[in-house]
Amino acid sequence: MTKKLTNSDTNLVGMSRRRFLTGTAGLTILGGASHFPMPALAQGSPLKVGLMLPYSGTFAKLGKFVDDGFRLYVEQQGGKLGGREVSFVQVDDESKPEAATDNMNRLVGREKVDVVVGTVHSGVAMAMVKVARDTNTMLIIPNAGANEATGPMCAPHVFRTSFSNWQVCYPMGKVVADAGHKKVVTITWRYAAGTQMVDAFKEGFTKAGGTIAGELALPFPEVEFQALITQIATLKPDAVFAFFAGGGAVKFVKDYAAAGLNKSIPLYGAGFLTDGTIAAQGDAATGIKTTLHYADNIDNPANKAFQGAFKAKTGNDGDIYAVQGFDGAALLNVGLTAVKGDKAARETMVTAMRAAKLDSPRGPMSFSKANNPIQNIYLREVKNGRNELVSIAQANVEDPARGCKLTG
Numbered sequence: 360m361t362k363k364l365t366n367s368d369t370n371l372v373g374m375s376r377r378r379f380l381t382g383t384a385g386l387t388i389l390g391g392a393s394h395f396p397m398p399a400l401a402q403g404s405p406l407k408v409g410l411m412l413p414y415s416g417t418f419a420k421l422g423k424f425v426d427d428g429f430r431l432y433v434e435q436q437g438g439k440l441g442g443r444e445v446s447f448v449q450v451d452d453e454s455k456p457e458a459a460t461d462n463m464n465r466l467v468g469r470e471k472v473d474v475v476v477g478t479v480h481s482g483v484a485m486a487m488v489k490v491a492r493d494t495n496t497m498l499i500i501p502n503a504g505a506n507e508a509t510g511p512m513c514a515p516h517v518f519r520t521s522f523s524n525w526q527v528c529y530p531m532g533k534v535v536a537d538a539g540h541k542k543v544v545t546i547t548w549r550y551a552a553g554t555q556m557v558d559a560f561k562e563g564f565t566k567a568g569g570t571i572a573g574e575l576a577l578p579f580p581e582v583e584f585q586a587l588i589t590q591i592a593t594l595k596p597d598a599v600f601a602f603f604a605g606g607g608a609v610k611f612v613k614d615y616a617a618a619g620l621n622k623s624i625p626l627y628g629a630g631f632l633t634d635g636t637i638a639a640q641g642d643a644a645t646g647i648k649t650t651l652h653y654a655d656n657i658d659n660p661a662n663k664a665f666q667g668a669f670k671a672k673t674g675n676d677g678d679i680y681a682v683q684g685f686d687g688a689a690l691l692n693v694g695l696t697a698v699k700g701d702k703a704a705r706e707t708m709v710t711a712m713r714a715a716k717l718d719s720p721r722g723p724m725s726f727s728k729a730n731n732p733i734q735n736i737y738l739r740e741v742k743n744g745r746n747e748l749v750s751i752a753q754a755n756v757e758d759p760a761r762g763c764k765l766t767g
């Protein structure tokens with residue numbers, strides 16, 4: 360059964376007046392949950408999962424695929440994790456950092472969820488981590504790469520099933536240098552993820568002997584790329600490194616090709632440039648090389664099974680966002696299985712989750728002391744409308760977790 364509440368629904372008795380008036384973020388309660396916000400019962404109540412994701416805006420499709428991936432895994436376990444029924448409360452965070460603390464507080468304070476799963480945008484995730492730490496809430500981040508979440512802000516009950524911004528882009532520096540490119544221009548949105556991904560690429564590229572010839576950026580989520588593309592044409596670098604994602608990535612890749620630059624200046628990027636966006640980019644994406652912890656044709660049984668099941672459930676091909684959501688539920692399943700579904704046994708759950716080894720569609724995945732995945736970073740190239748695996752750019756990459764005080 361699915362019950363959807365909107366902001367105009369009078370059941371939202373606890374909603375702040377400001378939130379009600381501005382209409383920020385719709386709330387949806389799904390599954391076996393009550394129509395009315397009620398405190399969770401100590402015994403036998405479902406595990407209440409708060410999904411805080413972008414269901415609108417430039418990252419809307421990304422949020423939907425995380426959500427679909429998470430639910431697919433739960434469905435495969437018969438609607439349970441570790442034998443415990445699961446219910447969902449859903450909030451649209453709109454990728455707006457300014458609304459993030461309020462949204463998170465609604466889930467934790469009023470809805471009393473057992474665990475929050477979210478989100479896509481690094482700035483929103485940072486606010487979520489802060490609330491999770493302040494309220495000792497379990498948080499699983501199924502995308503946002505903010506280095507801090509598994510760096511200075513790390514906590515035993517804050518997990519990530521995606522990547523750190525450093526992790527995905529550092530290996531690309533050597534790849535681009537090894538391809539013989541000496542002068543590179545970077546381009547991204549000016550916000551945490553863009554800045555951190557470009558910094559990581561620069562770290563790897565300059566270490567391998569490369570030079571950064573220009574750093575271009577525009578505010579998130581703007582898509583007026585024309586002036587910056589003209590600047591790239593003037594600077595004439597050997598190659599370009601880009602981070603954009605979702606709707607913005609579709610437009611950037613098309614604009615780059617429309618300006619004819621794809622024929623003269625090779626485009627490299629974080630894999631988000633072409634993952635989940637490739638169908639909409641069409642031919643404009645052909646030849647783009649990216650690094651990511653996933654590729655469409657990873658040849659392992661877990662990936663084949665995942666792709667088949669995801670297609671059967673949604674009609675879509677699974678992408679990295681779907682994989683990260685799927686693995687978020689798999690990680691939670693490890694924790695709840697260790698306590699036989701007793702969600703109150705948090706310490707034991709957390710210990711099991713920190714030691715988890717997942718047979719992910721992306722390949723083997725374990726967790727660092729900061730609860731960030733240790734995983735392969737793949738070099739991929741867009742061919743035949745797919746992100747095809749070229750090689751492992753760097754095996755078993757572990758984020759350095761700079762500033763994290765957790766041990767073992």
Ligand code: PHB
Pocket residue numbers: 418421479480481482502503504505552603604605631
């Ligand atoms: C982020 O903000 O951390 C982010 C957003 C979208 C992506 C990847 C990272 O595809």
